[in-house]
Ligand SMILES: O=P(O)(O)OC[C@H]1O[C@H](OP(=O)(O)OP(=O)(O)O)[C@H](O)[C@@H]1O
């Protein structure tokens with residue numbers, strides 16, 4: 001089962017980036033090309049019944065598997081970036097996360113109004129980041145098709161915060 005393989009590979013870093021946080025480090029997955037392929041195939045299989053036109057990946061770790069997935073499916077990838085990084089006209093949202101706060105933005109021409117957008121990130125914690133991403137996509141006229149994560153930290157209840165936006169949520173490993 002892929003969740004056992006992933007759990008054996010993901011590394012816990014205690015007290016990073018702040019005391020009290022157990023950081024789930026996905027970099028050991030990235031060193032294993034075969035496991036990366038398994039991750040993408042698992043997402044593709046589990047998303048078969050979820051129609052979407054574009055994958056939106058959240059900076060920075062959401063870019064890793066988000067782009068691989070979009071490429072595998074032959075559909076566009078669009079970046080959701082931290083404030084001040086995107087060069088053309090943008091729309092912004094601020095939010096709180098497990099260990100701080102941030103602002104994200106998207107290009108206003110990232111997709112056509114009415115596009116069905118899959119939001120991808122490496123990890124769901126409090127859900128603050130993906131709620132902000134969901135608001136951005138709705139502001140730009142997109143439809144939230146669902147969410148995909150490698151990891152969800154279920155004890156932080158992020159899943160409940162996403163239900164008003166979409167009940168399609170895939171995570172490959174839960175803690
Ligand atoms: O569910 P939340 O509480 O919002 O937390 C999850 C977010 O936190 C991490 O990103 P981070 O902002 O640390 O940026 P990074 O991907 O650039 O490391 C992670 O990659 C998610 O995007």
Ligand SMILES: Nc1ncnc2[nH]cnc12
Nearest residue numbers: 021022023024098123125
């Ligand atoms: N515990 C955690 N590990 C890795 N990324 C995170 N983003 C928010 N919380 C996290």
